[in-house]
Structure formats: C-alpha cells, structure tokens
Amino acid sequence: MSSEFVQLSLVPMLIGTLASVTCALVGNFLVLRRQSLIGDAVAHVALPGIVGAFLVTGTLAASAMLIGAALAAIIAVLLIELIRKIGKVEPGAAMGVVFTTLFAAGVLLLERTDTSKVHLDVEHALYGNLESLIWLAGESWSSLADPAALAELPAQLPRLAIVLLVIAGFITIFWKELVISTFDAAFAESIGARPGLTSYALIVMVAVAAVAAFDAVGSIIVIAMFICPPAAARLMTDRMGPQMAWSVLFAVLSAVLGYVLAGYGPLWLGARSSVSAAGMIATVSGLILFSCCLFGPRRRGVKIAANQA
Amino acid sequence: MNAFLTALLLQAGYNTALVSIGAAVLGASAGAIGTFVLLRKRSLVSDAISHATLPGLGLAFIVMASLTGDGRWIAGLMIGAAASAGLGLILVEWIGRRTRLTEDAAIGAVLSVFFGFGIVLLTVIQSLETGRQAGISSYLVGSTAGMLRSEAETIAVAALLSGAAIFMLRRPFTLVCFDQEYAAVRGISVRATDLAMMGLLLAITVIGLKVAGLVLIVALTIIPPVAARFWTDRPEPMVLIAAALGAVAAYLGAVISSLDRGLPTGALIVLVAFVLFLASMLLSPRRGLLASALKRLAFQTEVHKRQGLIALARGEAIYDAFTLRVLKRKGFIRADGVATLAGRGAAAEVMRDEARWSLYRKLFPDEAANAPHHGVTPIAETLPADIVAELDRRLVPHEVAS
Numbered sequence: 001m002s003s004e005f006v007q008l009s010l011v012p013m014l015i016g017t018l019a020s021v022t023c024a025l026v027g028n029f030l031v032l033r034r035q036s037l038i039g040d041a042v043a044h045v046a047l048p049g050i051v052g053a054f055l056v057t058g059t060l061a062a063s064a065m066l067i068g069a070a071l072a073a074i075i076a077v078l079l080i081e082l083i084r085k086i087g088k089v090e091p092g093a094a095m096g097v098v099f100t101t102l103f104a105a106g107v108l109l110l111e112r113t114d115t116s117k118v119h120l121d122v123e124h125a126l127y128g129n130l131e132s133l134i135w136l137a138g139e140s141w142s143s144l145a146d147p148a149a150l151a152e153l154p155a156q157l158p159r160l161a162i163v164l165l166v167i168a169g170f171i172t173i174f175w176k177e178l179v180i181s182t183f184d185a186a187f188a189e190s191i192g193a194r195p196g197l198t199s200y201a202l203i204v205m206v207a208v209a210a211v212a213a214f215d216a217v218g219s220i221i222v223i224a225m226f227i228c229p230p231a232a233a234r235l236m237t238d239r240m241g242p243q244m245a246w247s248v249l250f251a252v253l254s255a256v257l258g259y260v261l262a263g264y265g266p267l268w269l270g271a272r273s274s275v276s277a278a279g280m281i282a283t284v285s286g287l288i289l290f291s292c293c294l295f296g297p298r299r300r301g302v303k304i305a306a307n308q309a
Numbered sequence: 310m311n312a313f314l315t316a317l318l319l320q321a322g323y324n325t326a327l328v329s330i331g332a333a334v335l336g337a338s339a340g341a342i343g344t345f346v347l348l349r350k351r352s353l354v355s356d357a358i359s360h361a362t363l364p365g366l367g368l369a370f371i372v373m374a375s376l377t378g379d380g381r382w383i384a385g386l387m388i389g390a391a392a393s394a395g396l397g398l399i400l401v402e403w404i405g406r407r408t409r410l411t412e413d414a415a416i417g418a419v420l421s422v423f424f425g426f427g428i429v430l431l432t433v434i435q436s437l438e439t440g441r442q443a444g445i446s447s448y449l450v451g452s453t454a455g456m457l458r459s460e461a462e463t464i465a466v467a468a469l470l471s472g473a474a475i476f477m478l479r480r481p482f483t484l485v486c487f488d489q490e491y492a493a494v495r496g497i498s499v500r501a502t503d504l505a506m507m508g509l510l511l512a513i514t515v516i517g518l519k520v521a522g523l524v525l526i527v528a529l530t531i532i533p534p535v536a537a538r539f540w541t542d543r544p545e546p547m548v549l550i551a552a553a554l555g556a557v558a559a560y561l562g563a564v565i566s567s568l569d570r571g572l573p574t575g576a577l578i579v580l581v582a583f584v585l586f587l588a589s590m591l592l593s594p595r596r597g598l599l600a601s602a603l604k605r606l607a608f609q610t611e612v613h614k615r616q617g618l619i620a621l622a623r624g625e626a627i628y629d630a631f632t633l634r635v636l637k638r639k640g641f642i643r644a645d646g647v648a649t650l651a652g653r654g655a656a657a658e659v660m661r662d663e664a665r666w667s668l669y670r671k672l673f674p675d676e677a678a679n680a681p682h683h684g685v686t687p688i689a690e691t692l693p694a695d696i697v698a699e700l701d702r703r704l705v706p707h708e709v710a711s
Contacts, residue, residue, distance in 0.1 A: 031410075036417040037353055044524075083535075086590060086598065092413070093352040093535050097586060100528035104579035107450050107525075111571040126449070126524075127428045220428060224421035231414045262429070276432040282425025289418055293408050301409025 006143060009263060011135040011154060016221070016281055017255040018160040019213035023225035024251035025167055026205050028244055031230040032182050037092065038077075038203065039226030041099040042210045043219035045069075045076040047125045048106030049211075055113060062155060066211050073207035076102055128218025130259070130277040133157075156216040163212040170205055171244075174198065179240055217278050224282035225251055232289040235296030254285035317564050324461065325567045328453045331465035332520050332563035332578070333556040336529055338472040339513045340555025343530030344537065344548045345475075345506055348486035352534075353416050354401065354507065356527045358514045360420035361397025362390035363427025363523060366448055370434055380434075383460045383519065386448075387467075391515045397423050398507055451522030451575030453563055460519065467516045471509055472552075478505055483544045520563070522575035528582060529555055536586040539593035554589075558582035610635055611685045615659055617641070621648050622656035662687050665700045672700075 023039070030036050046069040053068025054060060076098050084094040106125075137143060137152035144150070171178065181188040181195035188195040206226070213222045233246035258281030263274045293299060346352055369389025374380035397419045404415035453461075475482075484492040485502045493499055510530065517526040537551035562578030591598050609631075617632040618641065627633055627646065636642045641652030648656065665688045670677040680691055689697050 031414050034411050034413050036411075036413040037356075040356070040417055040420070083590075086596075087535060087538060088596070089347070089535050089538060090350045090352065092350070093347050093531055096352050096356065096527060096531035097535050097583070100525055100531065100579050101583040104525055104528065104576040104583075107573050107576040108580065111573050111576070127425075220421060220425050223417060224425055227414055227417035227421060231410050231418055234410065234414075235408060266433075273436040274432075275436075276428045279425040279428030279432070282421055283429060286418065286422025286425070289422070293404055293410075296408075299408045 006138045006141055007136065008134050009259070010138065011157060012130045012133050012277065013256060013259045015133055015154070015156050015160060015216050016130055016259050016277065017252055018157070018164050019217045019221060020225045020229070020251035020255040020281065020285075021248050022160065022164045022167055022209045023213055023222055024229040024247045025164075025171060025244065026202065026209050027226035027230040028233070028240075028247050029178055029182055029202055030206065030226055031234060033199070033202075036227045036231075037095060039206060039210065040223050041076060041080070041095050042073045042203075042207050043214060043222040043226075044099040045072045045102040045106075046211055046214045046219060048072050048102045048109065050125070051106050051109045051113065055109065062159065062215065065215060069211040069214065070207050072102065073210065074204075077203050077207075124218065125214075126218055127220050127276055127278045128214075128216065130217050131263070131274070133216065160212055160216060163208060167205055167209055170201070174201070178202065217281075220282050221278045224285050225254070228282075228285035228289045229254065232285075232292040232296070235292040235299040238298055250285065250288050254281050254288060258282070258284040312568055313565070317561075324456070324458055325564075327458065327461040327465070328456055328520075328567070329560055329563040331461045331468065332453070332574075333560035334465050334472065335468040335513070335517050335520060336533070336555035336557070336559025336578070337552040338468045338475060338555075339517060339526075339529040339559075340533035340537070340551035340553070341472065341475045341548050342506070342509050342513055343555070344534040344544070344551040345482040345486055346510055346530060347534040347538070348483075348544065348547075349503075349506065351412075352531050353413070353527075354398070355510055355514060355530045357397055357401055357416040357420040357423075358394045358507075358511050359518070359523045359526045360427075361394045361423035362515060362518060363393070363424050363448075364430055365389035365391065365393025366518070367427050367430030367434060368393070371430065371437070374434075374437060383457075383463055387463075387515050387518075390518060391511060393423065394511050394515060398511060447522075448518050449522055449524060450573050451518075451520055451525060451578075453520055453566060453574045456519065464516055464520065468513070471512045471516065475509055478502075478509075479545070479548065482506055486544070520559070520574055521578055522573075525575040525579050528579040529559065532579070532582040532586050533558065536582070536589040539589040539596050542595070554582070554585050558585055608685070614639065614641075615685050618652070618656040618659040619663065621652055622660045661704075662689075664704055665697065668700050668704060669696075 027036075027039060030039055049069035049072025050065045051068075052072065053064040056068070057064040079098045080091070080094045083089070083097055084091050087094065133154045133156060135143075135149075135153055137146075137149040139149070177188070177193045177195075177198045180191075180193050181198040185195040188198070210219075210222050210226075213225070229247040229250035230243070232250050233243045236246045237243050259277050261284065262277040262280035265280075266274050343352070343355070346355065366386050366389055369386050370380035372380075372389075373382055373385050380386075401412070401415045401419050404410050404418070405412045410418075481492065481497045481502045482505075484495065484497060485499055485506075489499050492502070513530065514526050517529060520526075521529055533555035534547070534551040536554050537547045540550050541547050558581040559578050561581045563574055565581075566572040566574040566577045589597070592600075594600050613629070613632045613635045617627055617629075617636045620627050620632075621636075621641070627636070633642070633646065636652065637644070639655075640649060641655055642648050666677075669680075669688065669692070688700070
C-alpha cells in the first residue's frame with residue numbers, strides 16, 4: 001500500500017489532522033466560555049465571504065478567499081453584537097438571525113453567479129473535498145526528501161501548518177490572559193488583563209482557524225472540531241493544560257480514524273466507492289464525545305455530583 | 310414585474326399558487342412556535358434539530374430506494390427526518406442533564422456530528438445506482454421548483470395541523486416561558502410542556518425542510534420572532550405578529566423564487582424575513598432606531614432650550630450653536646442674540662421653576678432624588694398642584710427679602 005498511500009492518502013490525512021487540531025485548540029476556549037456556537041456562525045458566514053471575494057476578484061485565489069471570509073466573519077460578529085444590544089434578545093437568537101441571513105445571501109449570490117468554470121458550490125462549502133487534495137508527485141515515501149516533489153504539495157498543507165503555528169503561538173503567548181478572562185472576567189478586568197480585548201482576539205483567531213480549515217475541509221469539520229474534541233476533553237480532566245492535550249489527541253484520532261474509515265471502511269464492507277471523509281471525521285469525533293459522556297472520569301461536574309449526593 | 314404580480318396574486322398556475330400558500334402556512338406556524346422558543350431562550354435548539362434531520366433523510370431514502378426503487382416519497386422522508394431529529398433532540402437534553410457540558414456545546418456537537426453522518430450517508434446514496442437521487446440534495450438549501458402537487462398539499466396540511474396545535478397550547482407555553490414555578494403550581498407539567506414545544510418545533514422543522522432547506526429552516530423560527538419583539542412587549546400579540554411576518558416572508562420568498570430557475574427558495578425566504586426584521590428594527594415606534602433617535606433629539610432640544618433660557622435670564626452670553634438655533638426657532642431671541650419679549654418671559658418662567666426645584670430639593674431631598682427631573686421637566690408637570698403652591702408660598706418672602 002505504501003506508494004499509493006503516499007500519493008492518495010497521506011496528504012489529505014495530514015490536512016485533515018492539521019485542520020482538526022487547529023480548530024480544536026481554539027475550540028477549548030469557546031466551549032469553556034459557552035460560545036461554542038460562535039464557531040458554527042463563523043463557519044456558515046465563510047460562504048458569503050468567499051463568494052463575495054470571488055465576485056470582486058474573479059478568481060478563486062486563496063488569499064482573496066481568506067480575506068473575504070475573514071471580513072465576513074468580522075462583519076457577522078459585529079452585527080450579532082449590534083442586534084443583541086438594540087434588539088435586547090438573547091445572543092443565540094441574534095446569532096441565528098445573522099448567520100442564516102448571511103448564509104442565505106451567500107447561497108443566492110452563488111446561484112446567480114456563473115461559477116461553472118470554477119469549483120465553487122454549496123455542497124463543496126458544506127463538506128469540502130478532502131479526497132481531492134492528492135499529491136500526484138508523491139510517488140513513494142522517498143518523495144518526502146525530494147524538493148521537486150515537495151513543491152507539488154497542495155497549497156492547503158503549508159497554509160494550514162502556518163495557521164496552526166500562529167494559533168498555537170497566540171495561545172502560548174496569551175495563555176494567562178485567555179485563561180483568566182475565560183474563568184473570571186471580572187477578576188481579569190480588575191488586574192488589567194483586558195478581557196474584552198482578549199475575547200475579540202479570540203474571535204479573530206476563531207475566524208482565522210475556521211477560514212483556513214474551511215478552505216481545505218468544508219464547514220462541517222470546522223464546526224465539529226471546534227466543539228467535539230474540546231467538549232470530550234472537558235469530560236476527562238479539570239485542568240486547563242491537560243484539557244488542551246486531550247483535545248489535540250481526540251482531534252488527531254478523529255481525523256486519522258475518520259479518514260481511514262471513510263476511505264477504506266466501505267471497501268472492507270465490500271462496497272466499491274468510499275464515503276465522504278469530512279462527514280466521517282465529524283462522525284468519529286461525535287462517537288468519541290459520546291463515549292466520554294458515558295465514561296469520562298470528570299463527566300458529571302460539581303453541580304450534577306452535588307445533586308446526586 | 311408583470312410575472313411577479315401574476316405570481317403574487319396566485320395567477321401563475323395551480324401548482325405555484327399551492328406552493329406559495331403552503332409556504333405561507335408553514336411560515337406562520339414557524340413564526341408562532343419560534344416566538345415561544347425565543348421566549349424560552351432556546352432559539353438555537355432548532356439549529357440542532359434541523360441539522361439532525363439529515364441522517365434520517367438519508368436512511369429513509371436508502372431504505373425506500375432499496376425497497377421500491379424510488380426514494381423520494383415525501384411522507385417517508387419526513388418520518389425518517391423526524392426520527393433522527395428526535396434522537397438529536399434527546400441527545401441535546403441528555404448531554405445537558407447527564408454531563409457538565411453546557412447546552413450550547415451540546416447543540417453544536419449534535420448538529421455537526423449528525424450533519425457529518427448525514428453527509429456520509431449522502432455519499433453512500435450517490436454511489437447507489439437506483440433511487441432517483443436528484444431529489445435528495447434539494448433538502449440542503451430548499452427548492453420548490455418541480456415540487457409535486459401532493460408534496461405541496463402534504464406540507465400545507467401538516468403546517469396547518471401544527472399551527473392548530475400551537476394555538477391550543479398557547480396558554481401553557483406562555484406560562485412556562487415566563488414563570489415556571491407558577492405554571493407548576495397551576496398543575497402544568499413544565500417538562501411535558503417543554504417536550505410539546507420542542508416536538509412542535511421539530512414537526513415544523515421537518516415539514517419545512519423541502520421548502521427552506523435544512524441549513525436555512527432555522528431562520529424561519531428565529532428571525533420573525535426577533536422582529537416581532539420590536540413591536541410589542543406582550544406575548545400574545547408577539548406570537549401573532551411573528552406568525553404574520555413569517556407568513557409574509559415565506560409567501561414572498563416562494564413567489565419570487567418561482568420566477569426564475571436560479572432563485573433558491575430557502576435563501577429568498579430568509580432574505581425577505583431579514584428585510585422585515587430590518588424594517589422592524591428601524592421603524593418600530595417602541596424600540597426602533599428611528600423612534601429612539603427622534604426621542605433623543607427631542608430631549609436634547611428640550612435641554613438646550615432650558616439651559617439657553619437660564620443663560621438669558623442670568624444675562625450670560627450663549628456660544629453653543631445648537632442652543633442659539635433652538636432659541637431662535639422658538640422666537641426667544643432675535644438674530645443678533647438679544648432676547649425678545651417672549652424670550653424674557655420664558656426665561657423668567659424657567660428661573661421661577663428652577664427656584665421651586667431647588668427649594669423642593671432642600672425640603673424633601675429623598676423625594677427629590679426620585680422625581681423625574683433630569684433638569685428639563687417643569688415642576689408643575691411632575692408634582693401635585695398643592696405642593697407647588699406650598700413651594701410658591703415659601704418662595705415669595707424669600708424673594709422679597711433679597
């Protein structure tokens with residue numbers, strides 16, 4: 001299987017893993033701050049951003065798409081704040097108004113624009129096309145040492161690697177601020193840790209992670225990875241550092257296992273074609289979360305344990 | 310435009326008319342149940358429900374396709390969708406109750422995982438040779454183009470039934486939204502009511518899948534209630550307004566999308582609903598942006614008028630352009646800034662009022678702290694006449710003495 005594996009499976013699997021880990025890292029803070037659905041909203045509004053960028057530039061250049069999606073995410077977050085303040089409704093409802101509207105605008109724009117020459121449609125935006133990111137030049141393991149073959153790697157791989165480094169760096173540098181403002185915003189304010197600024201920076205990081213991962217794997221993995229591995233990790237431990245480690249482990253496990261199951265599982269069962277890798281990765285992450293809900297050592301938390309005592 | 314009018318007035322063929330009316334009934338039911346869900350602060354649960362329908366749709370399609378060769382029978386798809394959405398709903402509740410995870414994480418986990426598994430099933434369907442799979446992808450973003458007459462009728466009747474159920478349950482719903490303990494005392498089971506609310510939300514979501522698509526159906530249960538919130542503070546009118554807004558949005562969306570091929574129904578319904586929301590946010594007389602801007606301007610003018618008159622009475626020079634403009638418009642000063650007769654009269658009146666207020670503050674500091682003064686209200690408008698007369702009686706000797 002070696003040469004075929006390098007050519008067809010290694011790179012998609014790596015991309016899936018990088019995307020999953022990137023999203024899971026920031027997802028830890030979203031889950032703890034009860035903002036899980038911000039990830040959902042940001043992943044939905046990437047579509048109008050990308051379509052808008054396509055309309056303006058006329059190409060599907062990665063830089064334009066990333067900028068467009070990031071802009072859309074920022075506009076969405078501002079709109080949510082605005083509607084929440086003026087409309088005096090709960091944040092969930094404000095979020096629902098904004099992301100459905102922007103997604104609808106994206107769908108309409110997409111249907112009204114001639115995108116037949118480029119690969120851009122709603123299905124692609126929702127569940128990506130991980131399987132197509134193959135490495136034709138990678139003929140065997142030795143290609144990993146061959147600069148000419150390495151230059152042929154899909155652009156998503158280095159891009160996601162950079163984004164992962166940026167996000168890991170952000171979390172390492174601002175670890176103290178992030179943790180304090182997540183657990184005790186009032187205390188953070190009192191010691192000058194700027195919780196407001198921190199949460200905006202976190203949202204920007206969420207947008208960056210969502211957009212970079214979205215480009216490679218579609219919004220469904222993005223949403224699943226923002227929430228499932230961190231939520232599962234939350235049920236394993238009470239400490240922040242170990243929780244991050246667990247979430248990374250779960251993300252890697254979901255990505256690798258999901259990709260293998262999607263690519264080879266149906267063949268083992270006798271079917272002729274594989275199934276969606278993005279969908280399978282999300283499914284595996286959900287199964288991991290489900291088993292943590294059943295068996296995680298810290299699944300109950302203080303409140304439920306107290307009720308049952 | 311002509312084609313639009315024809316379709317709007319239900320003249321563009323029996324099928325289009327039926328689809329538009331069915332969409333309107335659906336929109337009304339969605340707006341009504343959405344109002345209760347919004348008041349219960351659980352709007353995004355519908356997001357989990359709608360995404361969780363996908364595996365059910367896929368499984369129902371596969372089962373029907375392998376049994377009959379055609380997997381597009383709408384009632385069968387609805388049953389499958391409802392079953393998996395119900396499972397999703399149960400999981401959201403279960404995660405919230407059994408573990409320390411909060412509801413938002415439970416919603417997000419359920420919606421992404423169910424949707425992901427649904428995508429897996431969709432790719433399985435694509436690899437099947439039979440089953441006429443073209444119909445299934447229309448459930449993602451909604452499409453009324455080529456909808457069968459029986460499908461439109463099923464949607465309209467089911468939406469009507471759900472609407473009737475919402476109407477009958479409106480009282481327990483309202484009670485549970487506002488005061489769970491009182492509802493429990495009255496003998497209403499909070500858990501059963503919640504279950505009925507979520508069940509109806511699920512029913513509407515499943516019915517609306519074909520029209521609005523599963524990514525966007527959630528908008529029909531969120532946007533009209535949020536828009537209705539601008540127009541009223543009472544639950545019953547809010548339900549009615551949300552139902553009306555939902556009906557208008559769904560009807561217009563369906564009509565516009567019948568005009569051309571590349572006009573996805575779900576997206577248009579959501580965009581029309583958003584326009585209605587924007588209009589509500591701008592124009593509502595209670596909390597709209599326009600109304601509050603006008604209120605602010607009126608208050609500002611009143612403050613500038615009063616401070617300007619005080620300055621006139623004290624013979625101080627006025628530099629603020631807005632104050633000068635206000636005084637000139639009221640005819641209190643001439644173009645060169647000199648007070649007119651009316652201006653001097655008004656200024657004396659304001660000074661007397663200020664004197665009354667300051668005496669009142671000295672005599673009754675506690676009451677004065679609660680009086681709605683803000684430095685603009687004439688005292689006679691807020692306090693009873695006898696107190697004002699008493700203040701005046703005490704003020705006179707003081708003025709004579711000075």
